[in-house]
Amino acid sequence: MARILHISEFTKGGIETHLHEVLKYQCDNHDIYLMASQQDSNLDSLAIDPDRLHIYPYKRSPKYFIKTMQCIQRMIKEINPEIVHVHGTFAGFFLRTLFLLKRKRPIVIYCSHGWAFLMDTQPWKKKVFAGIERLLSLRTDCIINISQYEYQMSMNYGLSSKKSVVVYNGVSDAPDNHLLPFNVNKDKINLLYVGRFDRQKGFDLLLEVFNDHQFMEVTLYLVGDTVLKEFDYDYPSNAVKIGWVDNSEIDRYIRACDAVIVPSRWEGFGIVAIEALRNKKPVIASNRGALPEIIQHGVNGYIFDFDNKEELANIIQGLNKNKLEMMGETGEKIFYEKFHSDKMNKQIERIYADALKKQGDLYPVTVNKYV
Structure with a gap:
């Protein structure tokens, strides 16, 4: 000791x-x-x-x-x-x-x-x-x-x-509480962002892509807020701003959605990505920092080139619920092996x-x- x-x-x-x-x-x-x-x-x-x-x-x-x-x-x-x-x-x-x-x-x-x-x-x-x-x-x-x-x-x-x-x-291990925090439209693709609303996390790029493309069949849930500075963002009409959520409750929000999106500009690791994997949810992540060490493109999620925002747009437009569910199952196995x-x-x-x-x-x- x-x-x-x-x-x-x-x-x-x-x-x-x-x-x-x-x-x-x-x-x-x-x-x-x-x-x-x-x-x-x-x-x-x-x-x-x-x-x-x-x-x-x-x-x-x-x-x-x-x-x-x-x-x-x-x-x-x-x-x-x-x-x-x-x-x-x-x-x-x-x-x-x-x-x-x-x-x-x-x-x-x-x-x-x-x-x-x-x-x-x-x-x-x-x-x-x-x-x-x-x-x-x-x-x-x-x-x-x-x-x-x-x-x-x-x-x-x-x-x-x-x-x-x-x-x-x-x-x-994820907690056993499976009570979802909100009801989602099961006919739509429901994506979740968790983190600070700042430049490092690529939050500006995420909103820009959603504002440019609308994605009428997608709902974006935003958990988090600004930390050290206040910013004014132009939120798309299909975004739902939730605010900070206690860490013990994060898994319930992840389970409510089809996938988690991590669009970081730079990222030492990306804990939310492995929190998603443990809940059988695939991750859409940028190709920055450690994220490609966690997410294998087409296996337990998707990797996009941060410098090519159309790649992210194409991934979102092509999302399929059945494919996401299969990748989530694979992601859970990778979580227990490595993270x-x-x-x-x-x-x-x-x-x-x-x-x-x-x-x-x-x-x-x-x-x-x-x-």
Whole structure:
């Protein structure tokens, strides 16, 4: 048993699902604590006792960064963790910057949950982000990549192969509650989008394709909302905006629809895709990031070229309920083979165990050891 502190900038979105699965598993095996910001965090849904949960005031603004780092420093001093498992780019920056000039520190396990240098941004920014990650990796014992794509790209940007591993995100079995949240028109194709309404998730492209083509035989259900910024979108007439849904209820919404659509512009992984698979629902996904590692075109869903929006339009126009149902059955088998949370959590446990054995030394681990 180890004393472990998890740190996350916020928890809303896919990171909430990941944290829930990890904390639920680790609470039986370790002494667990969690730090998360007050902003954009669904704190009641996380599998951790309230007395082990530390919330800090925060906004993504420079004037909050120093205060956040001070909160983290106090928490580390108070609980003296053996391992700090940090989630996300900003949380990783706050924690590891504290350790740059310190010789004595706990073991640091870092997962960006999507590299900043892989975002759709200017090349010079990508180089800056990669340079910061290389510097901070000096105070990191293990870097978890959530896909082979993320791993390979991090190697291209100069991160250490000796510290880097691949651990696919995973989710547990779907809950047994089959009560659907709304009635759908069974004569139509019912598609579900789940996630933030932002550029990264390709939400603008999705609405643009639906506004351009109408798709009179399709209804698009939208679960989620904006997170860090407010945007005004032109919603198509056949879209139903639902808003944020508690993570424990997501499966009911997935089951109500025929397929899930994940049109991301960049994506470290795409947890909603494997949530769809566990519910026997195929996924229509872009060809970005890790999504082609999860979805096989024509097998458990469809992959479209993000740069060719007509491909997405043609896929939607050609959807067939019987074909979607067959792909959903295949998708469930793939889920249990590759993306169940038991596999993810056992891999993380092995990383912790190896890190504790090699504490104080260089951390010589190869990616193939955990895949």
